[in-house]
Amino acid sequence: MAQSPEARTGTMLASSATGTTFLILIQLSSRIFTFASNQLILRAMSPVxxxxxxxxxxxxxxxxxxxxxxxxxxxxxxxxxPMSTNNSPKSKADSAEKEQVTSSQSHLAVASQSVVxxxxxxxxxxxxxxxxxxSLYRYYAPVQAAFTPYFQHSVVITGFASLLELAIEPFFAVIQQRMWYEKRAAVEMPAAFLRSLTTCSSFxxxxxxxVPIxxxxxxxxxxxxxLALLCGYCWTMMGRGSDNRPFTYRLAKIKTSSSEYIFGRFPRPLMSIAASVFLQSVVKHILTQGDAMMLAALSTLEDQGIYSLAANYGGLVARIIFQPLEESSRNLFSSLLSPDETGKRDKSQVHAAKxxxxxxxxxxxxxSLAIFPLGPLMIPYVLRALGGSQWASTKVEDLLSLYCYYIPFLAxxxxxxxFVSSAADSSQIRNQTVWMGAFSACYALAAYLFLEVGSMGAYGLVLANIVNMAVRTLWSYNFIRKYFAQQGDAIDATEISMQPISYAAGxxxxTFVARQGFExxxxxxxxxxxxxxxYGILV
Structure with a gap:
């Protein structure tokens, strides 16, 4: 029997909750391994x-x-x-149900082959x-980096590693589509451990x-x-542990005479969305990685090393908690807000997404109320315990403290x-791309004012990023508000906001930590x- 919309919504929410847990475990294990290996080599490694x-x-x-x-x-x-809950009809009276199950499995195979x-x-x-x-990076690399031992080898190896990682995409696509997060965790956690072990042991x-390396x-x-990802996904998805799937991981033909598929293989609607998102990704990457690009172009390798330390330590919460929530929520929103054959969305699923x-x-x-005061308060003590005298400087402490204010905006x-990437159609994505161009101009202006006019260096980049995230969040919230209003389930600010006393306490x-703090x-x-x-108990 096919699931009702309510049951399907509950299934998706449960899968999302389970998936979020696995994604957090992946990020947590990866960060713990990376953190441990960095601590072993940090005291002996120069900022350059x-x-x-x-x-x-x-x-x-x-x-x-x-x-x-x-x-x-x-x-x-x-x-x-929606999958059938009864795959083995027991009587002739169930023939219609059996036909429905077969149709559902056929659709499942087509959907999986499309994403593959x-x-x-x-x-x-x-x-x-x-x-x-x-080629561009090797040609335009800083002189100081070019004369570092094994620099050219490092660039080539990293490029080859990127290609190997892209080879897992057919497996990853099916895992994401079917929300098999436990399989992903089983592969990515050991891979993260191997990366940390290799980096640490070779250093x-x-x-x-x-030997200078x-x-x-x-x-x-x-x-x-x-390499660990490629081997792990091949073993997990093609080995004995996989189910019998009526699709292949090869580039296979789906339909030969359908206008919905390009060359009978690539679904036309998804190709249209991919093209729109690709154009947007150029601007979005500049906004997301703008600080790293500007540092690479305008600052010394030592300053880049200090900023990298601040970003890695300051971004631990964002990577461990916010990134998995964002990824699993994007999958959930896409599933809940996908229209049916008539182009309509189920109201119960829209409400669940809201x-x-x-x-x-x-x-x-x-x-955020916890991060704003407690992050800058604990940074100096933690940094002295972890980084040693080489990294325990006022510049690094102040930069990490400022980065704490940036994390909530990032989240x-x-x-x-x-939500926007899951709910917007192609025309809305193109409209967002235009606004991304305006956000780029806003970011560039803020960076110029903070870096050149204010001469604030890396601090200015963090402030510019805060401005960048703030304007992008405002645009996205405006889209969300209009979207739910069109769906007949308007979202109100009072549903989101907390009690005024909570904000006052924050x-x-x-203010106390910024002005006084502790010795x-x-x-x-x-x-x-x-x-x-x-303070934590109070909030």
Whole structure:
């Protein structure tokens, strides 16, 4: 028997909750492994090497982002047919139900084959982009980086690792579509461990052998991670543990005589969305990675290393909590808001999407009230314990403290844009792209004022990013408000906002920490911990 809309909504919400848990575990394990390995080598590593490592990561992220981001966004718009809850009819009277089950399974196979075919475009784009971006980076690399040992090898290895990572896209597409997050966790967690182990062990070996190795350990870490992903997904999705699926992971033909498919393989509606998102991704990548690009172009490798440390430590909460929530919510929104054959959306599913979004926005506000005062308060104590004397400077402390104010803006922008990317049609995505151009101008102006006029350096970049995220969040919230109003389930500000006393407590605590704080001593640590506990209970 096919599931009712209410039952299907409950199933999707349960899958999303389970998926979020697995995604958080993936991010948590990855960050713990990375954090542990960095702590083992941080005291012996110069800011210059860390700056080169940050450039290598930006280099790889750029290839992966442009190759697969638009394809992944489009794939999320390919919903699965509601599955039958009874796959074994027991009597002849159930023949109609059996036919419905067969039809559902057939639709499931077509939907899965569609996303598999589309995912191969990521590898095609990646091959071209890897050659172009690798050549450009090797040619325009800073002189200080070019003369670092094994720099050219590191660039080539990182580019090859990017191609290997793109080779898993057919498997990843099916996992995302069917919300098999446990399979993803089983592959990505060991891969993250292997990357950290490879980076750490190669760096320690070179240090003990007194061999200058530059940033090569980081490139080897990227390569080991990609190899582990490729082997893990092949084993998990094609091995004995997989179910009997009537589709193939090859680039297979779906329909030969249908206008809905290009060359009988690529679904035309998804191709249209992918093209629209790809144009937007150019502007969006500049907005997202603008700080790293500007630092790479305008600052020294040492400054880049310091900023990289601040971004990595300051962004732990964003990567461990906010990023998995954003990813699972995007999948959930895409499933709940997908129209039926007549182009209409189920009202109960629209309401469920609204309820999920409101709950997250309220939770983000609560977490922001904790981050604003307590983040800058604890940064100096934590940094001295983790980074040692080489990194314990006022510049790094102040930058990390300022980064704490940036994290909530990053979180709100992520979840609101996740909703927009799931609900917007092609024309609305193109409209958002135009506004992204305006946001780029706003970001550039803010960066110019803070960096050039104000001479604030890395601090100015963080402030410019706050302005960037704020204007993007306002646009996304306006889209969300109009969308729910059109669906007959308007969203009100009172549904999202918290009690005024909560905001007052946050402002008072943040002002106290910014103006006074506690002294840098054992007594100060005890006072800071007590203050944090009392404030946390109050909020």
């Amino acid at each position: 090497i860390l700056g080169i490592a940050a450039q290598l990561e930006l280099f790889q992220v750029t290839i992966l982002y442009f190759s697969r981001e638009s394809i992944r966004m489009a794939i999320q718009r390919q919903p699965l047919q 075919n589309l995912s191969y475009l990521s590898l095609s784009l990646g091959l071209l982009l890897t050659v172009v971006i690798t 320690i070996y070179a240090s003990r052998a007194d 530059g940033a090569l350990p980081f490139a080897l870490g990227h390569l080991s991670y990609s 309820k999920h979004l409101v709950g997250l926005l309220r939770a983000y506000q609560l977490l 709100f922008n992520g979840i609101t844009e996740a 402002v008072a605590a943040t 840098q001593s054992n007594r100060g640590i005890v006072q800071a911990v007590l203050f944090s506990g009392v």
